[in-house]
Amino acid sequence: AISEEKLITHALPLTQESFDALEKRNGETKDGIQLVTVMDHAQAQKGKFGEQSLSQALENPHVQAFLGGGEQTEAYLEAHQKVRGNKIYVWHCNDLGDVPVARPLVLYYDILLSGSFSSYGRVPGVRRASVSEPVRAGGAPRKTLEEALRSEFPDLDKERLKSILSRYQ
Template identity: 80%
Template sequence: ALEKRNGETKDGIRLVTVMDHAQAQKWKFGEQSLSQALENPHVQAFLGEEEQTEAYLEAHKKVRGNKIHLWHSDDLGNVPVARPLVLFNDYLSSNYGFIGVRRVPGVRTIEEKINE
């Protein structure tokens, strides 16, 4: 699993942290307390640095209470694999199929190939 590093860059390249797949699978998902969520590396990786994470969870507590639900689908089985980012309208995602208007950057659609 990749963790973003809150926009941190080195020589103009955005840095990420790689989390071991086996370690990533050990953390709890589903409903949990905000204090448990604060300790979960997936939460901090998603929300940013510790200060940012604490601020978000505090705001969440005011609106939703002391529990949060972390959703995760282990559709990879026991083998880590790469997942291409797919362009869908105005955002990139890795959890959609190759249907409709979704595109892989740099790969032409059938229509584009036919109209050459």
């Protein structure tokens, strides 16, 4: 696992180049499911958060982005209604400052929040930064994802490393 001491509020360092690669894939779909959604940070801050009706959630761009959009979102909310009722809670926190990072969005089986990498179904959530070098909150240079993986997994096969990195580029 990636050492939590190397993270900023549970977020991985992300270079501007990595973000740009994701931005180029914005809107990419597979089998009707939107795989990549890049949202302007200022716009994301204006989103509706907290408890909301399922009809509100269906129109919420955060919910659409997280659930894959279109029919995928409708199907999820329909299943949610059967299990949890007509309300859903959408949570967001703006606590990363001005550093280029990727934060895994953790899908969890309960409404409890988990801030570790030990939970289920990690999905990278990315915020654009104004600088090209990953840095710590105090300003010291941060490792890239590749450097962090090599540091944590020194015996990682080159092909496996390449495969992992290709998912984020």
